[in-house]
Amino acid sequence: MQHDSRTALVTGGARGIGLEIGRQLADLGLRVLVAARKSEAAEEACCVIGPAAVPLALDVTSAWSVTEAVREARELTGGIDVLVNNAGVSLDRELRPPYVDEDILRATLDTNLTGAWRVAQAVVPGMVEAGYGRVVNVTSSYGSLALMDSGRHPAYRVSKTALNALTRMLAAELSGTGVLVNAADPGWTRSGMGGPSAPRGPREGADTPVWLATLPEGDETTGGLFADRRPLAW
Numbered sequence: 150m151q152h153d154s155r156t157a158l159v160t161g162g163a164r165g166i167g168l169e170i171g172r173q174l175a176d177l178g179l180r181v182l183v184a185a186r187k188s189e190a191a192e193e194a195c196c197v198i199g200p201a202a203v204p205l206a207l208d209v210t211s212a213w214s215v216t217e218a219v220r221e222a223r224e225l226t227g228g229i230d231v232l233v234n235n236a237g238v239s240l241d242r243e244l245r246p247p248y249v250d251e252d253i254l255r256a257t258l259d260t261n262l263t264g265a266w267r268v269a270q271a272v273v274p275g276m277v278e279a280g281y282g283r284v285v286n287v288t289s290s291y292g293s294l295a296l297m298d299s300g301r302h303p304a305y306r307v308s309k310t311a312l313n314a315l316t317r318m319l320a321a322e323l324s325g326t327g328v329l330v331n332a333a334d335p336g337w338t339r340s341g342m343g344g345p346s347a348p349r350g351p352r353e354g355a356d357t358p359v360w361l362a363t364l365p366e367g368d369e370t371t372g373g374l375f376a377d378r379r380p381l382a383w
């Protein structure tokens with residue numbers, strides 16, 4: 150294992166792709182704040198990852214929870230250098246745009262867009278102050294306007310398109326501050342969301358987010374959307 154003084158916060162870090170992102174970041178020597186809605190789930194995931202992992206209770210849909218978690222994270226670690234906005238929901242698999250339930254639309258946006266935005270707002274000012282940060286928004290090819298060729302998963306798709314827009318805006322705003330902001334599509338991956346038939350495992354799904362989370366000092370990659378470490382059309 151390499152040694153690294155950086156701390157990464159991974160939302161939705163107790164299972165699926167998030168758990169694997171935390172595991173890979175820990176293998177690279179980072180301290181990893183494993184955030185999950187339930188403390189017990191975060192603690193169990195930390196046992197799996199090892200001593201570099203620290204559990205954190207965090208529900209991205211609650212402003213109070215985000216504020217408390219980031220305050221606790223700073224107390225525990227001094228600061229957050231890397232943020233992986235991985236938490237996400239897909240609630241509308243069988244629905245189509247004319248019929249999508251408004252409550253489902255609202256719940257999807259609240260987690261996938263506003264949740265990521267909320268956590269970024271709590272974390273990014275500290276990164277700017279430190280002159281260093283890596284923000285990775287875990288998106289999906291379903292959010293790509295260039296690939297928007299069906300009405301399946303409408304709320305999910307719109308939430309990821311909006312997350313992509315947030316990525317571009319944050320990156321532009323933070324240009325020159327040392328904080329790099331990118332979006333990563335993990336690809337169709339076996340997980341609670343991806344299901345058992347997906348062609349790739351969590352290790353492959355986590356690869357591009359981890360690559361972007363650990364872009365080296367001096368790297369200027371920001372405001373991009375990537376899949377398999379290559380640019381993906383917006």
Ligand SMILES: NC(=O)c1ccc[n+]([C@@H]2O[C@H](COP(=O)([O-])OP(=O)(O)OC[C@H]3O[C@@H](n4cnc5c(N)ncnc54)[C@H](OP(=O)(O)O)[C@@H]3O)[C@@H](O)[C@H]2O)c1
Pocket residue numbers: 160161162163164165166167185186187190207208209210234235236237238260264287288289290334335336337338339340341342343344347
């Ligand atoms: N799997 C795929 O094929 C695929 C493809 C493209 C993109 N993605 C994206 O990859 C990311 C991870 O998905 P996954 O496949 O690993 O799905 P998953 O196994 O269903 O995991 C989703 C994670 O999000 C967390 N989460 C949901 N709502 C939350 C909230 N309000 N606050 C905090 N955490 C919350 C869950 O935490 P709990 O344990 O508390 O429920 C869980 O850790 C998502 O952003 C997803 O959109 C996945």
